[in-house]
Amino acid sequence: MSLLKEKIIGSAMQIFSQKGYAATSIQDIANDCGIAKGSLYKFFASKEDLLVEVYRSRTQVMFEESDRIKSNPELSPREKFVLQTHRQFEFFLEFKYSIKDFYELPMKEDGAFSKFLQQMRSQMLVNFAELMISVYGPEIEKHKWDLIALYTGILKEYMIMITLISSPFNYARMANFVVDRMDEMVAGIKKSTHEPILDAEVMSQFVARGMKGCHAPAGEQLHATLTKLMSSIEELQVTNARKSELHEAAHLLQEAAADESPRMVLVRALLGLLQSQHELVAIASQLERLYESKHTKLLT
Template sequence: MNDKKTQIVQAAIKLFGERDYHTTSVQDIVSLAGVSKGAFYLHFHSKEELLVHIFNHYMESYRSYLEEILQDPSLSARERLFKSIEYQCEAFIKDKDFIAMQLKGITFLNKALQDLMIDHSNQNVIWFDQRIIELYGSEIRPHSFDCANLFNGMIKEFYFCHIVFGHPIEGGQLAEYLMNRLDDVIYGILSKPTVPILSKAVILSDRSSETTRESLIERALTTKGWIESHVEAPMVMCTMLQSLDVIVQEANKEEPNDIIIKGMVNYLISLAEGDSDIIAVFNKSFGCARIC
């Protein structure tokens, strides 16, 4: 992000955390950021798009780190899981205002943001599930999803205590404590025959089978944030962002034209020039380009 965009994002996080999303105006944000309204609208169409960008930026940073440690052959299964918790703890503890935003229910302002956060939470649990099987072996597989959710819940509760009650927490210490508690959970389950509670198939069922006007717009805005972070060629990035703007404009119409939307999605894929990572993002965001 350029300097002005970074200033806008940081000011918004602070104000949304300290005050409230609804009572914070664009003027409040630009005043704290020390930029003009023109600079704001150069980067974001609305306060809602800014909010989506903030969440998407944090989630992408976390996912990138997980991928990085997953590709490190020098790390053991336990070290990978430990480092993921340590990173998450330290990042979230450092950015209290961001967590405060979530505690105030900002993520549930609309269905699109709710879907974004649920998708992130699901991906996080899936990652824990995979690491638990990798660390403890196939014997825990029938219970790994229960364990992953228990583990995820423990982590969130410590964040809650830190943010709400101001309880001091150190990332490495908490990560080590949680890893030991995970051992207790895993070996406790293995030593006492029990029936799994949660069904991965039910909880992680495809939530994107229908595309509504709101979800399509949200996917486009989320994809814009991803493009800005991952597409290096300036002209390609600019053209992709313009194409996404067309999708948003069409979806906002009283009677959106599915052909135009589908055409723009195909154009976006062509701009990827065979880059499988970019194409995968477009397919995931616009797999169903028809508004149901």
């Protein structure tokens, strides 16, 4: 990377942090670098492209630090987990405007920044998946995506509080506390007979698409979830009459999915029938969100 390009990225990082993305102009950054605006455009076609590069440079530091921790032979898997959690807190504190001003950032579905976020999210999910298996063993493979959802949810809430509260936090203590809670949840999940909420095949497709910087089409998500519903019904320990009833509901939902304008009254009734079978509540809720999303798009 050229020295001038590094200078532009460093200037953008500082000014975005001070003024916010929306209030910062390309001219502000060019003035700070002591160059003409046209010279800046030789490196970055737009302010959004520059924002992507700012985020990419910071997240690259995070991933490199994660790799160093993972490759340290002196640390146990759990010690690596604690240290990586600690670094997550420090990283977001150093770059906290990314949370505080997140809602003003450009989030068009096909925009450069949105695609970058999808790639970054997928890379983090892959890293977390490897981390969970290394710490808790292959026996949690089936539930790893649920554990990652719980872990990242905890991190997110603490990070938001860090940005809002000015009092100092002990990040090492927080990291140990979070990992202790993960230990307890893993122990509980290992004893549980419940099926995972997040389907492994669907999550793998989600991550793969994210790596390419694209969303899974809504129709594809709906088809995959309906396929999962069919296989889940087959595994139920219920009477043949009950299974036949559930199968019929699933087939009618498939027909509704193929319809450009599904009858939502019928769809909701069928989903209600599925939710009356407790093993299908989670997947029926996923289907409800997908059908409602499809219906909303038709109205707009």
